[in-house]
Amino acid sequence: MGEIKASYVRPLDIKHGRVDMSHGSGGRAMAQLIEELFTSALGNEYLGQGDDGAVLPQVRGRLVMATDSHVVSPLFFPGGDIGCLSVHGTINDVAVMGATPLYLAASFILEEGFPLADLKRIVESMALAAHTAGVPVVTGDTKVVEQGKGDGVFITTTGIGVMRDNLALSGNLAQAGDKILLSGTLGDHGMAILSQREGLKFDAPIVSDTAALHGLIACMLDCGASIRTLRDPTRGGLATTLNEIAKQSGVGMMLHESAIPINKPVEAACEFLGLDPLYVANEGKLIAICTAEDAERLLAVMRAHVQGQQATIIGEVLADTHNFVQMTTKMGGRRIVDWLTGEQLPRIC
Amino acid sequence: MKYIDEFRDGELAKTISTNIAMEVCADKNYNLMEFCGGHTHAISRYGLTDLLPAQITLIHGPGCPVCVLPIGRVDHAIKLALEQDVILCTYGDCLRVPASNGLSLLKAKARGADVRMVYSTTDALKLAQQHPEKQVVFFAIGFETTTPPTAVIIKQAQALALKNFSVICNHVLTPAAMHAILANEGGAKLHGFVGPAHVSTVIGSRPYEVFAYDYKKPVVIAGFEPLDVMQAILMLVRQVNDGRAEVENEFTRAVTREGNLKAQALVDEVFELRDEFEWRGLGTISNSALKLRSAFAEFDAERRFGLQYQSVPDYKACECGAILRGEKRPQQCKIFGTVCTPENPVGSCMVSSEGACAAHYTYGRFKDVAVMAA
Numbered sequence: 001m002g003e004i005k006a007s008y009v010r011p012l013d014i015k016h017g018r019v020d021m022s023h024g025s026g027g028r029a030m031a032q033l034i035e036e037l038f039t040s041a042l043g044n045e046y047l048g049q050g051d052d053g054a055v056l057p058q059v060r061g062r063l064v065m066a067t068d069s070h071v072v073s074p075l076f077f078p079g080g081d082i083g084c085l086s087v088h089g090t091i092n093d094v095a096v097m098g099a100t101p102l103y104l105a106a107s108f109i110l111e112e113g114f115p116l117a118d119l120k121r122i123v124e125s126m127a128l129a130a131h132t133a134g135v136p137v138v139t140g141d142t143k144v145v146e147q148g149k150g151d152g153v154f155i156t157t158t159g160i161g162v163m164r165d166n167l168a169l170s171g172n173l174a175q176a177g178d179k180i181l182l183s184g185t186l187g188d189h190g191m192a193i194l195s196q197r198e199g200l201k202f203d204a205p206i207v208s209d210t211a212a213l214h215g216l217i218a219c220m221l222d223c224g225a226s227i228r229t230l231r232d233p234t235r236g237g238l239a240t241t242l243n244e245i246a247k248q249s250g251v252g253m254m255l256h257e258s259a260i261p262i263n264k265p266v267e268a269a270c271e272f273l274g275l276d277p278l279y280v281a282n283e284g285k286l287i288a289i290c291t292a293e294d295a296e297r298l299l300a301v302m303r304a305h306v307q308g309q310q311a312t313i314i315g316e317v318l319a320d321t322h323n324f325v326q327m328t329t330k331m332g333g334r335r336i337v338d339w340l341t342g343e344q345l346p347r348i349c
Numbered sequence: 350m351k352y353i354d355e356f357r358d359g360e361l362a363k364t365i366s367t368n369i370a371m372e373v374c375a376d377k378n379y380n381l382m383e384f385c386g387g388h389t390h391a392i393s394r395y396g397l398t399d400l401l402p403a404q405i406t407l408i409h410g411p412g413c414p415v416c417v418l419p420i421g422r423v424d425h426a427i428k429l430a431l432e433q434d435v436i437l438c439t440y441g442d443c444l445r446v447p448a449s450n451g452l453s454l455l456k457a458k459a460r461g462a463d464v465r466m467v468y469s470t471t472d473a474l475k476l477a478q479q480h481p482e483k484q485v486v487f488f489a490i491g492f493e494t495t496t497p498p499t500a501v502i503i504k505q506a507q508a509l510a511l512k513n514f515s516v517i518c519n520h521v522l523t524p525a526a527m528h529a530i531l532a533n534e535g536g537a538k539l540h541g542f543v544g545p546a547h548v549s550t551v552i553g554s555r556p557y558e559v560f561a562y563d564y565k566k567p568v569v570i571a572g573f574e575p576l577d578v579m580q581a582i583l584m585l586v587r588q589v590n591d592g593r594a595e596v597e598n599e600f601t602r603a604v605t606r607e608g609n610l611k612a613q614a615l616v617d618e619v620f621e622l623r624d625e626f627e628w629r630g631l632g633t634i635s636n637s638a639l640k641l642r643s644a645f646a647e648f649d650a651e652r653r654f655g656l657q658y659q660s661v662p663d664y665k666a667c668e669c670g671a672i673l674r675g676e677k678r679p680q681q682c683k684i685f686g687t688v689c690t691p692e693n694p695v696g697s698c699m700v701s702s703e704g705a706c707a708a709h710y711t712y713g714r715f716k717d718v719a720v721m722a723a
Binding site: 206223258267268271273322324326328330331332333334335338341 | 357362363366376393394395396397398399400473494575623642692707710711712714715718
């Protein structure tokens with residue numbers, strides 16, 4: 001009996017092929033998909049072992065774990081795609097806890113009929129993002145659902161990181177008198193996505209800000225400023241994130257509209273659609289709450305980092321049992337910046 | 350951005366604010382109604398009341414399309430969506446308006462109804478072309494601003510001979526509502542109106558002249574930007590002080606006396622006056638709304654599906670009616686901020702960000718409680 005040559009297994013037809021149910025069946029087709037598409041792109045010593053889980057080296061310190069599901073539509077958007085987004089999102093969730101992100105796990109739910117070429121693009125984007133961030137994807141899973149039961153690709157990523165010693169960051173630590181810092185412009189991600197939505201396409205030079213922030217965060221923690229809270233204002237935007245912190249900490253806040261940086265095209269697109277940029281999602285920005293005496297120093301450190309060049313102090317924490325987040329407007333008035341109600345819907349006239 | 354920053358200039362606002370403060374008479378009250386929800390929104394969002402002296406009271410008017418929509422009309426849409434297997438499309442704010450049986454279009458959607466939010470009427474027409482196997486119904490709402498686009502798609506649907514497209518027409522008329530408010534004796538004592546912005550681009554300033562001349566109420570048409578509102582208030586203060594009652598136009602960059610004649614002709618071609626229409630809060634007002642002319646009857650969803658209007662009373666404790674008439678303020682409603690919140694609106698004024706209650710809840714409720722300063 002002659003040996004079956006490896007080359008007899010036809011390679012995946014990435015160019016024309018599509019995901020079918022056999023890719024999720026646990027058989028040869030699935031093994032081939034994983035090997036040729038996932039492992040080859042994401043490859044590292046842990047993933048390469050091909051086991052059900054990854055055995056990782058011992059870590060000294062407290063562990064932080066975070067998980068995030070990504071269901072973005074469209075899958076590809078100006079400035080990124082669901083692949084890099086799923087890496088950045090989870091790295092940021094780990095990093096804002098004050099931890100150094102170490103490893104990621106990724107779980108894919110693929111819809112039958114999804115083009116392999118698109119899947120390859122997504123996986124390669126994910127690999128590049130993980131590689132750039134220095135946080136490998138060490139284990140993963142793939143499932144296939146019938147056509148019509150998914151939206152192309154859903155990706156869930158889980159991250160593990162190790163906490164710095166003697167560090168405690170939490171949304172419940174903000175105190176009256178603290179300063180609120182923002183690392184850059186608001187609304188870029190959400191508006192980049194909206195600009196591509198079916199039935200709404202508009203041409204605007206808006207690019208998603210999707211990025212891993214652990215580098216910036218490391219610089220901020222290294223400088224020794226007394227940071228109480230770090231958080232990335234993703235869904236629901238700055239307004240929602242600050243309301244969460246105000247509630248957790250039992251404080252109020254006062255923001256200053258003129259200090260909040262917003263890119264002109266984002267501002268214009270929001271205006272056009274009747275949206276408030278304070279509620280639009282970001283994927284590469286962070287909020288820091290820090291003691292008043294260290295705020296300027298922290299701001300300088302943020303501005304020295306490429307991801308924090310436009311950082312500003314946007315307001316202060318107040319004592320307020322109602323936990324209102326308020327804002328002085330550019331017009332000189334005052335208003336509440338409230339929790340988001342439902343989805344942000346466009347106004348009629 | 351060009352034409353945004355210019356009208357949101359904080360320094361200019363201060364100057365106007367100072368002028369207003371200098372010109373108001375200490376012993377006079379200025380009860381000014383901003384008719385439009387767009388103005389209500391701008392006033393709340395930019396905190397403009399903080400820039401006004403105590404003598405000036407801004408009273409929110411009924412010019413918020415979803416706020417004046419009575420429950421019975423929303424019930425029509427929900428019934429069609431749930432029972433007739435249609436694709437029901439409408440503008441975003443409409444989806445959350447509370448209707449009978451604890452339903453809204455959004456809740457009907459969760460029960461399996463095919464309800465879609467559209468940004469424009471042409472999107473509604475596109476849906477009909479994309480789904481020839483389904484009936485597509487556009488739930489059209491709004492004042493004169495949104496009426497011409499509805500007229501356009503009805504004409505397009507006719508030109509395309511579409512058999513699966515129709516409109517529930519809820520378009521209402523601004524001057525009729527202003528008449529109703531002024532005719533309501535015992536209602537709010539008003540000294541002037543901040544006149545509609547976008548509505549006036551269509552109908553012009555002429556229809557308001559009757560309010561100045563017959564009712565002796567000053568009207569200043571204003572844009573929706575914060576500086577527009579401030580400038581209009583200053584102009585109203587001057588009219589009141591001078592004892593004048595005129596229609597003045599602050600929004601000259603977009604509004605003329607005659608308005609948009611083409612849009613008016615288009616609306617007139619497609620629509621005619623309804624004998625009467627029920628408004629939430631204002632009750633049934635004759636000649637206050639539009640319906641499709643018989644030449645376009647096949648696109649009239651009320652005729653196509655045999656919809657019979659049934660008036661449904663508002664929730665008992667809800668004060669939306671009095672608020673829409675300018676008789677009460679949101680915080681005077683017992684259920685404001687407790688039972689009725691933007692997450693669980695009981696009345697329509699808590700739905701749209703242009704609604705008086707939602708605007709006050711979202712932007713201004715800190716004024717109702719003593720909050721410690723920094």
